[in-house]
Amino acid sequence: MISRPADNEYAPFYAAYxxxxxxxxLLNFMELQPDEFNGLINDLTDEQSLQxxxxxxxxxxxxxxxVCDAERIMGYRALRFARADKTEIEGFEQDDYVVxxxxxxxxxxxxxAELKSVRGATLSxxxxxxxxxxxxxxxxxxxxxxxRALAYVIAGHAQxxxxxxxxxxAG
Numbered sequence: 369m370i371s372r373p374a375d376n377e378y379a380p381f382y383a384a385y386x387x388x389x390x391x392x393x394l395l396n397f398m399e400l401q402p403d404e405f406n407g408l409i410n411d412l413t414d415e416q417s418l419q420x421x422x423x424x425x426x427x428x429x430x431x432x433x434x435v436c437d438a439e440r441i442m443g444y445r446a447l448r449f450a451r452a453d454k455t456e457i458e459g460f461e462q463d464d465y466v467v468x469x470x471x472x473x474x475x476x477x478x479x480x481a482e483l484k485s486v487r488g489a490t491l492s493x494x495x496x497x498x499x500x501x502x503x504x505x506x507x508x509x510x511x512x513x514x515x516r517a518l519a520y521v522i523a524g525h526a527q528x529x530x531x532x533x534x535x536x537x538a539g
Contacts, residue, residue, distance in 0.1 A: 370394050370494060370502050373517035377505065382517065385524030388531070395491060398523045402484040404530055405432070408537065409476055417476045421536045426466060428537075431529050432479040433471030434462060436486045439522050443490045446518040449506035450497055459509030494519050 372394075373386065389397060409417065409428055417428040426434065445457055471479060494502075497515065505514040513521075 370497070370516045370519050371499075373514050373520055377512075377514035378517035378521070379511035379513065381511075382513070382521050382524075385528055386517065386520045388524040388527040389520050394519060394523060395494060398487065398491060398494075398519075398526075401523070401526050401530065402480070402487050405435075405483060405526075405533075406480050408530070408533055410480060412476060412537075414476070418472055421539075427472055428533060429471045429474065429476060429479055430466050430469070431533060432476070432483060433469040433474075434466050435526055435529050436479070436482050437465050437469060438462065438525055439486050439490055442518050442522045442525070443486075443493060445506070445508045445513070446515045446522075447493055449504050449513075449518070450493075450501040450515045452504060454506060456507040457509070490522060 372389075372391070375383070378386065409432070412428060420427045420430075441460055448455070448457060502516040502519070503514060505512050505517075507513075
């Protein structure tokens with residue numbers, strides 16, 4: 369089991385994401401998240417999934433693409449640091465990735481399947497880690513972060529967007 373990271377294992381910016389992860393089995397929580405996205409989004413029409421909540425915000429499809437991209441990046445960081453790679457990893461500009469991903473031209477079904485696939489790969493990695501590997505850290509985007517903090521960031525980031533989508537689609 370991957371334990372909750374200490375406050376000194378990540379930059380303060382990530383605290384908001386980490387706080388969204390409940391106590392208990394992290395991997396089980398993560399395993400259930402793709403189904404929550406699916407239940408919320410699967411029945412939307414293409415028009416509904418393309419409509420941003422306000423001008424300048426991301427559409428549902430763009431949010432799904434962003435969650436997939438961010439998870440891949442955080443998972444890559446976790447892999448590198450778990451393998452004791454001390455090479456500093458650069459940050460990424462999420463807005464540029466959203467534009468370049470062209471998620472709006474893809475089907476919601478395809479994006480939900482991708483999320484499930486990406487999450488499966490993330491879970492496979494995290495399940496393979498020893499406690500010592502999960503406690504290793506490295507530098508990403510100029511800040512130190514542990515592997516287990518990255519796992520919690522992945523889960524908390526997805527939860528953050530799930531909560532925003534629930535609010536957006538309820539209103």
